Amino acid sequence: MNATQSLRQDVPEQGGRRPGGHGAAAPRPRPGADRDSAYWWEAVGEGRFLVQYCADCRTPRFPAREVCAVCLSLEWEWREGTGTGTVDGWTVTRRTFHPAFEAPYTVLRVALDDGPALYCWGCLVGADPDGLRRGRPVEAVFTDVGPDPADGGPTGGGAFTRVVDWRLRE
Amino acid sequence: MAGTGLSGAAALAGVGATPLSRDSGVSTTALACRAILAALDDAGLGVGDVDGIATHRVGDSSPPWVVGPALGITDPAWHLDQFGGGGVSHAVIGQAALAVAAGVADVVVCYRAINARSEFRMGGQGRAPAGAFDLQYQAPYGLLAPVQHYAVPARAHMQAYGTTHEHLGAIAVRQRAHAAANPRALKRDPITLDDYLASPWISEPFRLLDCCLETDGACALVATSAERARDLRRPPVDIAAAAWAGGHSTYSPPAPGGLGDDLTTSSAARLAPRLYAMAGLGPDDVDVAELYDCFTWTVVVQLEDYGFCRKGEGGPFAASEALGIGGELPVNTHGGFLSEGYVHGINHVAEAVGQLRGDAGPRQVDGAEVALSTGQPGHILAGTSALLLTAGR
Numbered sequence: 001m002n003a004t005q006s007l008r009q010d011v012p013e014q015g016g017r018r019p020g021g022h023g024a025a026a027p028r029p030r031p032g033a034d035r036d037s038a039y040w041w042e043a044v045g046e047g048r049f050l051v052q053y054c055a056d057c058r059t060p061r062f063p064a065r066e067v068c069a070v071c072l073s074l075e076w077e078w079r080e081g082t083g084t085g086t087v088d089g090w091t092v093t094r095r096t097f098h099p100a101f102e103a104p105y106t107v108l109r110v111a112l113d114d115g116p117a118l119y120c121w122g123c124l125v126g127a128d129p130d131g132l133r134r135g136r137p138v139e140a141v142f143t144d145v146g147p148d149p150a151d152g153g154p155t156g157g158g159a160f161t162r163v164v165d166w167r168l169r170e
Numbered sequence: 171m172a173g174t175g176l177s178g179a180a181a182l183a184g185v186g187a188t189p190l191s192r193d194s195g196v197s198t199t200a201l202a203c204r205a206i207l208a209a210l211d212d213a214g215l216g217v218g219d220v221d222g223i224a225t226h227r228v229g230d231s232s233p234p235w236v237v238g239p240a241l242g243i244t245d246p247a248w249h250l251d252q253f254g255g256g257g258v259s260h261a262v263i264g265q266a267a268l269a270v271a272a273g274v275a276d277v278v279v280c281y282r283a284i285n286a287r288s289e290f291r292m293g294g295q296g297r298a299p300a301g302a303f304d305l306q307y308q309a310p311y312g313l314l315a316p317v318q319h320y321a322v323p324a325r326a327h328m329q330a331y332g333t334t335h336e337h338l339g340a341i342a343v344r345q346r347a348h349a350a351a352n353p354r355a356l357k358r359d360p361i362t363l364d365d366y367l368a369s370p371w372i373s374e375p376f377r378l379l380d381c382c383l384e385t386d387g388a389c390a391l392v393a394t395s396a397e398r399a400r401d402l403r404r405p406p407v408d409i410a411a412a413a414w415a416g417g418h419s420t421y422s423p424p425a426p427g428g429l430g431d432d433l434t435t436s437s438a439a440r441l442a443p444r445l446y447a448m449a450g451l452g453p454d455d456v457d458v459a460e461l462y463d464c465f466t467w468t469v470v471v472q473l474e475d476y477g478f479c480r481k482g483e484g485g486p487f488a489a490s491e492a493l494g495i496g497g498e499l500p501v502n503t504h505g506g507f508l509s510e511g512y513v514h515g516i517n518h519v520a521e522a523v524g525q526l527r528g529d530a531g532p533r534q535v536d537g538a539e540v541a542l543s544t545g546q547p548g549h550i551l552a553g554t555s556a557l558l559l560t561a562g563r
Contacts, residue, residue: 107318
């Protein structure tokens with residue numbers, strides 16, 4: 001069984017508890033959420049994919065920032081994102097750098113459909129990476145990575161039990 | 171060729187290094203001291219002449235406030251403890267040139283000391299991965315090591331421009347051939363394209379032989395005024411230009427002029443025009459180029475972004491004979507990080523100085539007068555920095 005098959009079995013399409021993700025030997029690293037990004041990660045924990053918009057010039061931005069880089073406005077709002085995008089880049093990693101990620105596995109850089117120059121990363125789940133191309137449509141899935149063994153640690157990431165992965169969209 | 175800004179104000183007057191290895195057996199403090207003493211000896215100076223000390227590090231090495239006192243340099247007039255990796259490797263020397271040009275310091279030792287194999291391996295092997303700032307969106311997906319970060323733009327470049335594995339392999343093969351003429355190099359046994367293609371995948375499109383060596387060692391350079399350098403022991407090498415360019419995180423927002431959404435272009439595309447303008451030189455004037463080669467593909471993108479070929483033609487150009495010692499643009503004449511060893515950037519500057527002095531022995535580029543040496547070209551949470559150096563008269 002190759003790892004992409006194991007991903008398909010291990011990663012539920014929506015939520016579901018699977019400590020460690022990927023059925024691997026260790027928990028996945030937590031997102032080191034900060035005071036800009038905490039709200040976004042909390043929403044991911046609820047299975048929602050949000051996109052931040054400038055409340056003045058309406059430019060969407062990712063990741064979360066306090067100030068709009070286009071018009072410098074400090075006003076923003078969160079909107080429900082499409083949760084879809086296209087593959088902009090990827091790599092198939094064939095050696096293990098962390099026990100939570102048993103090689104091989106594929107990480108995608110996804111160009112979000114919500115606007116230009118919005119990029120999000122995540123693992124490819126439920127498909128083989130052969131034949132991946134830039135421009136291939138994908139959609140977000142939420143992967144439960146279980147409780148953080150270092151809850152309360154310096155990253156402050158203990159509250160976030162889900163991360164965003166991606167599957168191919170037909 | 172009238173320069174502007176920093177051009178010609180400062181020079182490199184001494185070079186020193188420790189042997190390179192996979193296990194130095196000593197501390198980074200010891201490595202730094204050995205390299206600095208060797209560089210001062212090369213210049214004909216002593217620790218009593220030093221009034222500036224500078225390095226960069228990523229929490230992996232001994233800082234100036236330890237290394238200075240270890241050599242009896244307890245009150246430098248100027249010091250720099252720059253956070254960062256290869257992107258700032260050349261900025262350290264550029265900033266030393268600024269300090270000299272401003273009259274804040276007269277003799278600055280710049281060093282980088284790492285036990286990057288035996289103590290602190292890049293990419294977090296055996297350590298908690300960095301997950302702060304933009305890395306919080308990558309670490310949870312197993313995107314942890316530099317080889318992965320560079321694999322993504324390399325793969326995009328292959329798809330956009332038809333760059334091939336054979337193009338990348340030709341870089342690895344040629345740099346190994348260069349290293350065969352370099353007694354300091356860690357890897358001197360020749361390799362073939364078949365060897366390259368048979369080496370194991372690490373993170374596609376990179377194989378083992380696309381990756382730089384994990385190395386223990388240190389290197390140091392002495393920067394002083396161009397005027398003083400002419401009174402010292404060795405032929406001076408002038409800093410014709412030093413330049414910086416802004417960050418190229420993979421999340422750069424769509425600001426005017428932003429390159430953040432183009433994986434196939436590096437921050438070097440922004441740096442190169444100001445570097446050449448400061449020196450009053452252009453790509454055609456460069457006799458030898460030491461291009462930051464953490465992975466083979468960074469050579470490809472820099473050949474394009476520093477103006478040696480058109481965008482998209484870096485792969486075929488890199489695979490051509492042009493990059494050999496006798497070619498039109500010899501690149502990574504010491505074997506680079508791929509085959510000499512990885513001292514995080516500064517050993518490229520050391521090789522450039524050696525070439526401009528005529529010290530490079532069997533790998534000497536005939537008549538080398540202008541050398542380009544570059545830092546990590548961006549893409550990973552960092553800007554870039556580079557130097558244009560000229561043989562002093």
